[in-house]
Amino acid sequence: MRNPKSYTFTITIAYWLMNSCDFTSLGALPTIAPIEKQTMTLSPMQPQTIVIVGGGFAGTTLARALERRLPAGWQLVLISEESYTTFNPMLAEVVGAAVFPEHVIAPIREMLSTARFIMGKLQLVDVHARTVRCDTLAGPRDIAYEHLVLAVGQRANLNIIPGLAEHALPLKLVGDAMHIRNCVLQRLARMELCDAPAERQALGHFVVIGGGFSGVEVAGALADFIRGAQRYYPRIIPTELKVTLLHDGAQLLPELPQSLGRSAAKSLQQRGVDVRLGARACNVEPGGVVLADGASLASSTVICTIGTRSNPVIGALGLAIVRGRVVTAADGAVQGHDRLWAIGDCAAVPNAADQSISPPTAQFAVAQAQQLATNLLAHINGLATQPFSYRSKGMMATTGHHKGVALAFGLPLTGLPAWLMWRAYYLLRLPTLGRKLRIWVEWTWSLFFPADITHLRFTRTQDVDMPAQAVVAALSTPNPN
Numbered sequence: 195m196r197n198p199k200s201y202t203f204t205i206t207i208a209y210w211l212m213n214s215c216d217f218t219s220l221g222a223l224p225t226i227a228p229i230e231k232q233t234m235t236l237s238p239m240q241p242q243t244i245v246i247v248g249g250g251f252a253g254t255t256l257a258r259a260l261e262r263r264l265p266a267g268w269q270l271v272l273i274s275e276e277s278y279t280t281f282n283p284m285l286a287e288v289v290g291a292a293v294f295p296e297h298v299i300a301p302i303r304e305m306l307s308t309a310r311f312i313m314g315k316l317q318l319v320d321v322h323a324r325t326v327r328c329d330t331l332a333g334p335r336d337i338a339y340e341h342l343v344l345a346v347g348q349r350a351n352l353n354i355i356p357g358l359a360e361h362a363l364p365l366k367l368v369g370d371a372m373h374i375r376n377c378v379l380q381r382l383a384r385m386e387l388c389d390a391p392a393e394r395q396a397l398g399h400f401v402v403i404g405g406g407f408s409g410v411e412v413a414g415a416l417a418d419f420i421r422g423a424q425r426y427y428p429r430i431i432p433t434e435l436k437v438t439l440l441h442d443g444a445q446l447l448p449e450l451p452q453s454l455g456r457s458a459a460k461s462l463q464q465r466g467v468d469v470r471l472g473a474r475a476c477n478v479e480p481g482g483v484v485l486a487d488g489a490s491l492a493s494s495t496v497i498c499t500i501g502t503r504s505n506p507v508i509g510a511l512g513l514a515i516v517r518g519r520v521v522t523a524a525d526g527a528v529q530g531h532d533r534l535w536a537i538g539d540c541a542a543v544p545n546a547a548d549q550s551i552s553p554p555t556a557q558f559a560v561a562q563a564q565q566l567a568t569n570l571l572a573h574i575n576g577l578a579t580q581p582f583s584y585r586s587k588g589m590m591a592t593t594g595h596h597k598g599v600a601l602a603f604g605l606p607l608t609g610l611p612a613w614l615m616w617r618a619y620y621l622l623r624l625p626t627l628g629r630k631l632r633i634w635v636e637w638t639w640s641l642f643f644p645a646d647i648t649h650l651r652f653t654r655t656q657d658v659d660m661p662a663q664a665v666v667a668a669l670s671t672p673n674p675n
């Protein structure tokens with residue numbers, strides 16, 4: 195903690211010097227406001243604040259990059275609706291029970307050193323008064339800012355296919371991944387108790403919609419999981435279990451070269467996954483999926499990995515939006531607004547490296563955050579900001595059973611080398627040393643032992659002794675999930 199008296203003294207001397215000398219010939223220097231205002235805003239009691247909203251890849255990377263470099267008189271506040279950041283690329287591993295859910299998330303407070311963290315949900319931004327209002331556990335709070343960075347990501351879109359919201363399981367949050375895993379275990383448990391062949395067929399059929407990175411990884415992880423779990427369900431025969439991957443394009447992983455898309459399909463097919471290309475799901479029903487060609491697939495479990503929509507808070511702010519993302523200038527500044535910035539999935543940040551709009555991926559969110567840290571400091575110091583410019587280092591996906599596909603620095607890889615690269619890369623990228631160690635132990639463990647089939651139900655003491663009628667009613671009510 196700095197000594198307030200020495201702090202005020204230093205600032206007063208600094209401003210006295212600045213106002214006494216002519217620095218214009220030296221070029222880029224901090225903009226100097228009237229001394230009374232600066233003394234007031236820079237006093238240790240009221241430092242100027244950079245507020246970051248969103249504790250995902252973009253927000254936490256920016257906060258960590260700024261913490262180390264923030265000049266005196268400035269403070270950092272990170273607001274996020276959850277207390278943790280989610281390492282989304284590993285959600286498929288949670289679905290497949292290869293890792294525990296707690297290990298793909300990291301508490302934001304643990305990731306920060308000097309920044310203040312407020313668990314709260316952004317509700318309003320007053321760009322004129324430069325304040326944000328967020329709902330916190332202690333009620334609404336107004337926070338004044340000098341610079342505001344929006345990094346609120348996107349939401350899953352459950353309206354792109356009729357019936358999706360009601361009958362499918364989205365994969366966007368860690369809670370979704372845990373729910374899918376529990377549903378899969380529930381289906382296996384029901385199969386053990388059910389004799390009707392048609393019902394058994396639907397229960398044992400897991401359909402994944404979307405042949406992008408998440409869809410491919412979930413299909414591979416699920417195929418491994420149900421194959422490993424089957425031994426604990428003696429009344430289920432292996433041929434009764436099936437994973438189908440639906441993709442409306444001609445190639446899986448369309449962002450990768452065709453050869454890698456084909457390798458991914460082949461690898462999944464070798465694991466027994468039914469890969470259907472050019473198969474567009476047009477309706478999700480309680481009993482399965484209807485395809486655009488009229489075919490229908492009986493399935494009790496439909497997992498959706500496609501479709502995103504704008505975060506509602508972005509729409510409510512009335513900013514210019516393209517494809518659900520805030521339009522920004524090349525340096526990440528929100529167009530038409532002073533001291534308002536946006537990065538990550540919620541922002542359409544132009545990429546000077548190839549004159550395109552950055553894709554919504556973690557890799558770009560992190561790179562934008564690093565650039566914005568430099569730009570914010572430049573802005574504070576009255577220097578010119580730089581356009582965001584980044585070339586992707588590569589892309590990879592696992593396809594299950596120690597296999598994957600990768601394009602790293604232009605080099606295509608398949609099979610075990612790609613899978614090892616995937617694991618090594620994400621182990622390095624995981625936040626905090628503790629998380630890295632835990633995941634490493636879990637991965638090593640899973641090489642030798644079967645996946646955990648615990649079906650956690652979060653039953654509380656108040657629930658265990660429900661009246662008998664309530665138990666009968668609960669059991670006889672069909673559970674959609």
Ligand SMILES: Cc1cc2nc3c(=O)[nH]c(=O)nc-3n(C[C@H](O)[C@H](O)[C@H](O)COP(=O)(O)OP(=O)(O)OC[C@H]3O[C@@H](n4cnc5c(N)ncnc54)[C@H](O)[C@@H]3O)c2cc1C
Nearest residue numbers: 248249250251252275282283316347538539554555556557
């Ligand atoms: C299943 C899955 C797999 C993926 N795999 C990969 C991959 O392999 N490689 C890759 O590069 N990318 C992958 N992605 C995409 C990647 O996760 C995103 O591009 C990345 O998370 C974007 O980071 P972000 O910080 O912009 O948004 P997010 O990570 O979504 O973070 C947004 C944050 O804002 C918070 N927030 C939202 N609204 C509010 C509000 N109103 N108030 C306060 N806080 C709010 C959220 O709680 C969250 O903490 C995957 C995504 C998913 C869903």
